[in-house]
Structure formats: structure tokens, C-alpha cells
Amino acid sequence: MPANTTYECTLTPESLEVAKRELNEDPETRLQKVQELRELFKTRADIKFRSDDEFLLRFLRNKKFNIDKAFKMMVHHYKVRRDYPKLFNNFKPSAVKYYLDEHTQMVCPGKDKLGRTVVLGRVGKMNPDTFDFHDALKSMLMMMEILLLDENIQVNGVVHVVDHSGMTRKHLRFGTPMTMKMMVDVFESATPIRSKAAHYIRQPDIFEIMFSVMRPLLSEKMKKRLHFHGDEFGTLHEHVPSAILPSEFGGQLEKFDNSEYIKKILAAEDYFIENSQYGFLNVSQLSPNTNTNLNTTWLK
Structure with a gap:
């Protein structure tokens, strides 16, 4: 899953200082961390992840660039969308x-x-x-x-x-x-x-x-x-x-x-419709070799 090379940071100088001080964000390694997060997607073949840099950075920043915690949150992000259909259907x-x-x-x-x-x-x-x-x-x-x-x-x-x-x-x-x-x-x-x-x-x-x-x-x-x-x-x-x-x-x-x-x-109607295509795959969408019990520790 290649990085999105079109990403351009839009943080103001003031926000960048906050990001460095509070969130452990380093402009020199920012996209490297994004790619490391993206690599973890391979461990959950039962989930279709949205993978553009901008989206992944939300989770990395929220978890202060701790890749494991960011991935755990991403999995949970899709888990609640599966578990609360009344909330996320027709979203x-x-x-x-x-x-x-x-x-x-x-x-x-x-x-x-x-x-x-x-x-x-x-x-x-x-x-x-x-x-x-x-x-x-x-x-x-x-x-x-x-x-x-x-x-x-x-x-x-x-x-x-x-x-x-x-x-x-x-x-x-x-x-x-x-x-x-x-x-x-x-x-x-x-x-x-x-x-x-x-x-x-x-x-x-x-x-x-x-x-x-x-x-x-x-x-x-x-x-x-x-x-x-x-x-x-x-x-x-x-x-x-x-x-x-x-x-x-x-x-x-x-x-x-x-x-x-x-x-x-x-x-932003189209944006939300596009977002709804990501998440846990239906049984019919899974590869016959997919183990849906893999890495359940991410959800604990």
C-alpha cells in the first residue's frame, strides 16, 4: 500500500509547534510513521481500511504517534461502525x-x-x-x-x-x-x-x-x-x-x-458515501483463507 505522495502539510507554524510539543510529531519522519501504520493493515485482512495519508494522520496525532495505539483505534473505529448499524447505516x-x-x-x-x-x-x-x-x-x-x-x-x-x-x-x-x-x-x-x-x-x-x-x-x-x-x-x-x-x-x-x-x-454528501465503503468485510467478501480471528488482541 504505497504512501499518498500528494500529501502537503497545512499546519500553521503555531499548530506545528503544538504538534511537536504535545503529539510527538516530527515533520521529517511523519510520512514514515504513516507508512508503518499502513503496514499493519496486512494483519487484518478482514477489514478494508481507508489508507490515504491525511486520514491516517488523524489517528497518529490522536495517539501521539504511537503506531500500535493508532492502529488499535482504527480497528475500533471500524468495529463501532459494524456494531452500531442503526447509527452508521445510511450515514x-x-x-x-x-x-x-x-x-x-x-x-x-x-x-x-x-x-x-x-x-x-x-x-x-x-x-x-x-x-x-x-x-x-x-x-x-x-x-x-x-x-x-x-x-x-x-x-x-x-x-x-x-x-x-x-x-x-x-x-x-x-x-x-x-x-x-x-x-x-x-x-x-x-x-x-x-x-x-x-x-x-x-x-x-x-x-x-x-x-x-x-x-x-x-x-x-x-x-x-x-x-x-x-x-x-x-x-x-x-x-x-x-x-x-x-x-x-x-x-x-x-x-x-x-x-x-x-x-x-x-x-460533503459524496465524502460520507465514499467513507461508508470502508470497514469490516462481509463473509462473502473475504478470501477463503482469511482468518477472522487474527489479532483480536487489537480490540482489547
Whole structure:
């Protein structure tokens, strides 16, 4: 599997310094590491891997250029796509356009003080009588996929701010142990996005009921990155500048508007369709000599 020789690094000088300091990235050996990762694909003949340099670098950066850990994450990336068919079948923007049009998510127009991308969410805009929980997760994952096309976001990571005003007891039916496990499994263990912090605001009393299901599933590292602000915007703004937040988040922007980013997601229909061709092979696609039990230690 030859390297993609058309790769050109698009990291800014600032991001490159972060990549060197935090992720062990060396421009001189970057593509050599990519090729070493690509060579491991031969050990899993039961998986069709996407193999271009840009895609592989996402996983290497997420795992600080530890090749074995990056490969393990790649295998798990495809494993969740096989194990959660309701989430990943028909995984394309047109299938969730109705949900995207609700504007429950927004990518802020600027960065935080550490150069990280800030993503907002509004739980109250998720009508529990009409929206499908899997479609909500699909749209969130698609946003992460689009963000990951930017190498600078791969390196610097994202910060999440979630507004829980408007959350009702009806929303609790989506917070089952099974759905929370799926969400953590997909976002924390299988998606190579660096989630640097999560801020929760305006949480009602019932928030703790749902979060008590999720908390034990999170890694200790992620637990330390959680911040709970309630109705206090001042403490939120110590982390996320008010200049890049809409007014309902106590910010200086006039309104919550993600129309431009939704256009980006909808325009990437072919990209998501192409991505869906990769993953675990069906039995009919396997070579007669393929041992599907090979290297199961990668999944442990």
C-alpha cells in the first residue's frame, strides 16, 4: 500500500509547534510513521481500511504517534461502525438534514485562547417527541468528521459547550445505559478528535439523572476535563471568550447561527458515501483463507 505522495502539510507554524510539543510529531519522519501504520493493515485482512495519508494522520496525532495505539483505534473505529448499524447505516448528511435544520449545534466563528475550536450544543432544541436519538448522534459525528478535515483542529482539538436549558424528563428516555455506552464508545474511543474540555451550562435538576449514567463510562482523563457552570456565565467565559459566543450563551454575538457549517456538511454528501465503503468485510467478501480471528488482541 504505497504512501499518498500528494500529501502537503497545512499546519500553521503555531499548530506545528503544538504538534511537536504535545503529539510527538516530527515533520521529517511523519510520512514514515504513516507508512508503518499502513503496514499493519496486512494483519487484518478482514477489514478494508481507508489508507490515504491525511486520514491516517488523524489517528497518529490522536495517539501521539504511537503506531500500535493508532492502529488499535482504527480497528475500533471500524468495529463501532459494524456494531452500531442503526447509527452508521445510511450515514450521510441528506439522511439527517431535518435535524441539521434545527440548529442544535454551532461551530463558533473564532477560537479560544489556546487556539481550540469551540462547538456549541443546545439540548432544549432537541424535541423529544420528534427527533431520533441516533440521528442526533449522526449529525454530531458528521460535524466532527468535517472538523477533522482541518489538520489544525486535529492538533489543537475542540472544546464543547452544551446548554441544557429546556431539558425535560422526556429527554431522559434517551439517556439509557445502552445509549450512553454507545455515545461514549463512539466519540471517546473511536473518533480521533481531541476533546480538550466540555462545559455544561444551565443544567436542570434532572440533568444529574442522565449524567449519572454516563459518568462511570468516561475515562479518568475526560472526567477531569468536565466543567459545570449552571447559570454562571462568568466562569464559562474564563475558559471560552464571550466574543465568540452568541448572546444566549452570555456572549457578544447577536444570535446562534450555524448555517454556513451546515452547508459544509450537506455539501460533503459524496465524502460520507465514499467513507461508508470502508470497514469490516462481509463473509462473502473475504478470501477463503482469511482468518477472522487474527489479532483480536487489537480490540482489547
